Amino acid sequence: MADRISSLPDSILCHILSFLQTKHAVATSILSKRWNNLWLSVPSLDLGHIRVPDHNSFLRFINFVYLFFLYRDTALPIKTFHLNFDYSRHQTPLFSHCPMDTITNWINFVVQHRVEYIHLSVETGTFPKTPLSILTCNTLVVLKLCFLSLGGRFSSVLLPSLKTLHFEHIWLHKLRDFMLFLTGCPILEDIFTFDVRVNSVESLTYDEWKSVVLSNIIGADILRFGYFPLRIVHNVQSLSSDFHQVHGVDGFISFHNLTQLQFVCASPRYNWKFVLQLLKHCPKLQKFGINEVKLDGGLWWPNKENWVIPDVVPQCLSLHLTTCNLLSFSGLEGELKLAKYILKNAKVLETMTIRNADQPRIERVLSSCTRASETSKITVYDVPCK
């Protein structure tokens, strides 16, 4: 085929280049004269996953980044910054200065260049400090931080454009810092956490609590963040979490917008009282699921069957629940009771899906029990016992 791609306008070609890691985008400058200077207008610095085995490769790498900054027109924005920097702590003595200082300088630079997307992971085993300039970046829309620490020194957080927050393997100095962080994100829509550790559980005072209002929040995926105050995401439509109790002031509050709820469990032993209590506080719930995920060092619920039939049927069961997925069914008495209870009371239930681990006759037992919704369908998948 004739070279129709090259005849497209610059903006379209730069659009393709923006999906490449920066070093590949730069390499296209050698294709032909048409392509020679295109990479200079690509608004992204995607360094990908960088492993530096020795000091020389580290120097080559920082040289690359500085050349990138030098060649470009400084008036153009850098909308995307992605770096997954990986070196083991045993190598640290190889470096004459801390790599995090250099990375912090780059972050400061992209923050000044109207960055909208930052994905920064610094896998050193030492949890270096999050560059403070990130916390007041008013153009930032998506922030993903991994293997960093946060807190202690920052005075205020100002992220008026932030919509997506992703914290993975993060050390927080104080729980309070995290909540103050959220107060600086007025239009946050999605929050994802996995493995957030807290040095001090010192929380906010009641008055400070009131200022944490995430009114635009849509989805929350909260895993391995034991002290996460669920209350601050009470506006969510979709929630996935591994909680088995509620932290924060005032205990339970209503999740009045919630339509999708997924429990993620590290072991098949649930705190049924908590599950039922939560169902009671989700009046609009349409989709409910329990999923077991193998998390190393995950929480282990007390080994007891604490199922109690609630005195009032939760409103979501009578009015809204259409889908129920029990994806870690191991045949415990409580699980069977929950499944039966939902079948008996969910009037508009359409499907119940069960992934059954080696318990015979589950399908027959459930098919024969009373159902509030005649049209509901039960599907059982058998998976071999682990």
Next chain:
Amino acid sequence: MAEEVSSQMNSLSISETNPSSSATISLVSGDDIVFKVEPTIAKEMETVQSFIDETDGKITTIPLPNISSHDLPYVIEYCEKSIAGKITKEFEAEFVKKLNNEEVKELFLAANYLNIKKLLDFLSQVIADRIANKSVEYVRRYFGIENDFTPEEEAKLREELAWTFTGVDPDDEDEN
């Protein structure tokens, strides 16, 4: 054949109780094959929709001279999935598996011409994945680019940009 399939689909939808499919839009490919689509599909294609809007919806047959009858069904399939909110990683993986390099480029040009943002982003990613880590020669062949640098100019550029040419994959045998 496309005509036949779409008329069958029409008769199916008419036999249902709700004949709300008021005016279907006819898209005419460069090789003169007519594809009838629902107005919602046309909405996904900004170029088509603005054409319809400009004529206050009076014109419902739209010629697309730059798009062949081979490529148009792929575009329509993607738009249908998009409307249904069923663009998943699995769907995209299956979708792209069916396409060779030429088809990816043709569809990219079609998506650009029709101004379908989601499809354009998706295909940009596909093209980027297919040229990442490849040698300059491979990427030239991939796009059909003629090298207009003199050997001296190219050697100089390569020297200047040596910092980017580390860890390039060996070229694939299969070029298509």
